[in-house]
Amino acid sequence: MSKAVSITVENLSIRFPVYGADQRSLKKHLARIAIGGRLGTKIGSSSPVVAALSDVSFKLAAGDRVALVGPNGSGKTTMLRVLAGVYSPDEGSVETIGKIASLLDLSLGLQPTANGYENIYLRGLIAGLTKTQIEEKTAQIEAFSGLGAFLGLPLKTYSSGMLARLAFAVATSVDADILLMDEWIAVGDSDFRDSARARLMGLIEKSHIMVLASHEMSLVKGLCNKFMHLEHGSATPIMPIEMLDEFLEQRHAQRVASAA
Amino acid sequence: MTDSPRSYLSGRSGFGSDLREACGDFLSSMRRWRLWTSLAVHDIASRYRGSVLGPFWITITTAAMIGGVGLMYSQLLHQSLAQYIPWLATGIVFWTLISQMIVEGCEAFVSSGTIIKQTALPMLSFIARMVMRNLINFSHQVVIVAAVLIYFGLWRHSNVPLCLAGLVLVMVNLGWAALATGIVSARFRDVPQIVTALVQISVFITPIFWRPESIHAHRFVLEGNPFYHMLEVTRRPLLGEPVNPHSYIILILMAVVGWAIAFALFARTRRRVVHYL
Numbered sequence: 001m002s003k004a005v006s007i008t009v010e011n012l013s014i015r016f017p018v019y020g021a022d023q024r025s026l027k028k029h030l031a032r033i034a035i036g037g038r039l040g041t042k043i044g045s046s047s048p049v050v051a052a053l054s055d056v057s058f059k060l061a062a063g064d065r066v067a068l069v070g071p072n073g074s075g076k077t078t079m080l081r082v083l084a085g086v087y088s089p090d091e092g093s094v095e096t097i098g099k100i101a102s103l104l105d106l107s108l109g110l111q112p113t114a115n116g117y118e119n120i121y122l123r124g125l126i127a128g129l130t131k132t133q134i135e136e137k138t139a140q141i142e143a144f145s146g147l148g149a150f151l152g153l154p155l156k157t158y159s160s161g162m163l164a165r166l167a168f169a170v171a172t173s174v175d176a177d178i179l180l181m182d183e184w185i186a187v188g189d190s191d192f193r194d195s196a197r198a199r200l201m202g203l204i205e206k207s208h209i210m211v212l213a214s215h216e217m218s219l220v221k222g223l224c225n226k227f228m229h230l231e232h233g234s235a236t237p238i239m240p241i242e243m244l245d246e247f248l249e250q251r252h253a254q255r256v257a258s259a260a
Numbered sequence: 261m262t263d264s265p266r267s268y269l270s271g272r273s274g275f276g277s278d279l280r281e282a283c284g285d286f287l288s289s290m291r292r293w294r295l296w297t298s299l300a301v302h303d304i305a306s307r308y309r310g311s312v313l314g315p316f317w318i319t320i321t322t323a324a325m326i327g328g329v330g331l332m333y334s335q336l337l338h339q340s341l342a343q344y345i346p347w348l349a350t351g352i353v354f355w356t357l358i359s360q361m362i363v364e365g366c367e368a369f370v371s372s373g374t375i376i377k378q379t380a381l382p383m384l385s386f387i388a389r390m391v392m393r394n395l396i397n398f399s400h401q402v403v404i405v406a407a408v409l410i411y412f413g414l415w416r417h418s419n420v421p422l423c424l425a426g427l428v429l430v431m432v433n434l435g436w437a438a439l440a441t442g443i444v445s446a447r448f449r450d451v452p453q454i455v456t457a458l459v460q461i462s463v464f465i466t467p468i469f470w471r472p473e474s475i476h477a478h479r480f481v482l483e484g485n486p487f488y489h490m491l492e493v494t495r496r497p498l499l500g501e502p503v504n505p506h507s508y509i510i511l512i513l514m515a516v517v518g519w520a521i522a523f524a525l526f527a528r529t530r531r532r533v534v535h536y537l
Binding site: 019125128 | 302379
């Protein structure tokens with residue numbers, strides 16, 4: 001690779017049109033045209049819009065382990081999805097250099113009626129692997145999940161713990177330069193939890209950039225070296241993780257002050 | 261996850277760049293053929309998992325329908341079985357392909373919603389998944405057509421190329437229809453209901469069971485029905501009957517205009533489909 005792994009986000013804005021129940025009906029849409037007037041506060045055919053991210057800019061380079069922190073609905077998951085390429089920016093730009101692995105939803109694409117091996121294959125294809133790459137990984141997923149002969153059975157026969165093991169083993173079998181994670185995903189019984197943790201740490205060490213969204217402050221302090229705080233879709237500049245406590249205290253003090 | 265190590269996404273910058281991105285989507289969808297083929301195979305496999313005959317249930321139910329309808333309607337229409345069964349078998353099999361693609365096209369994006377909302381996979385791969393699934397279904401039915409034509413002594417190898425050419429023309433048309441209805445249905449959830457109703461009506465006004473030659477008055481209902489032309493260009497060559505050239509002309513025009521509109525719609529809405537779901 002000629003260029004180093006990096007993420008460059010410039011003036012990024014993401015807006016979600018909300019297509020609510022009253023918006024989706026074609027009848028309403030046509031009725032509005034037929035009547036010609038504009039009822040309610042909505043203008044024309046436009047749907048209410050939620051600004052999920054507004055004017056966010058940052059740059060990440062190899063070695064950055066960034067925590068996205070902020071309250072629910074602040075835009076953390078949206079940020080991860082934009083980096084993963086799910087949402088296209090409404091304004092601004094996102095450039096990523098490096099192979100991205102997004103561990104956003106472990107159960108992505110798992111088919112309950114298919115057996116373990118078929119699911120490993122399908123997930124591999126979704127992740128963009130070739131047939132031979134998937135075959136190489138299958139043995140290692142087999143060993144790590146510890147599911148043995150169960151991999152030949154359909155997923156609907158699995159317990160939720162077994163399902164979690166398979167999902168975790170498949171999701172973490174990737175080689176990635178950039179790792180996107182929504183919450184810490186170690187799962188399973190206590191034995192598995194330890195090996196899952198070790199595997200995830202190995203994955204994080206191999207990756208060049210990690211972006212982790214989490215509410216667990218002790219966790220992000222252990223894993224990350226930088227953080228970015230999001231609130232109502234606006235982001236703070238990226239700061240070193242050592243400032244996290246101080247920042248959150250200030251934030252809290254501000255809120256108390258404004259409430260008083 | 262992305263194909264290439266570098267990805268650059270930015271805000272909309274005019275229709276020209278929308279079109280370029282839509283073409284890029286098309287090319288990368290084609291490169292991911294293994295993904296949508298596997299998803300399509302899995303769709304079929306999961307539908308018939310646990311049943312002894314598996315997808316050959318499609319073959320059996322179609323054969324039963326042709327047999328039952330054939331025995332009754334041949335009398336209604338005063339035709340011998342040798343005249344009627346080949347006509348009926350080709351009609352039902354091609355009609356099933358056409359109608360299923362139209363109906364399932366509405367769900368192409370909606371049914372893949374969870375994957376679309378989590379990954380950056382090219383959008384047209386979900387249309388390709390649906391097309392592939394229906395072609396697999398079709399392959400389980402087309403054996404009946406072959407068997408019927410051989411039995412009644414109508415099978416000619418030399419008829420196959422023209423039928424295949426017609427089939428390609430039909431598939432090209434169904435492709436744009438599925439893309440357009442897939443997008444519109446994701447946005448407006450009433451549309452699948454409308455489309456299903458239209459397809460149900462079409463069963464009766466399209467010459468599947470009867471011959472268009474029996475229609476003398478109100479021919480415009482026939483001529484204005486695109487499904488009629490789709491059946492003409494696939495079924496007639498296989499039966500060794502001549503096709504009226506105007507059916508080809510209509511289908512080619514429809515393909516050109518339809519793709520232009522559907523692709524423009526796709527280019528315009530590609531980024532927003534994920535929000536519709």
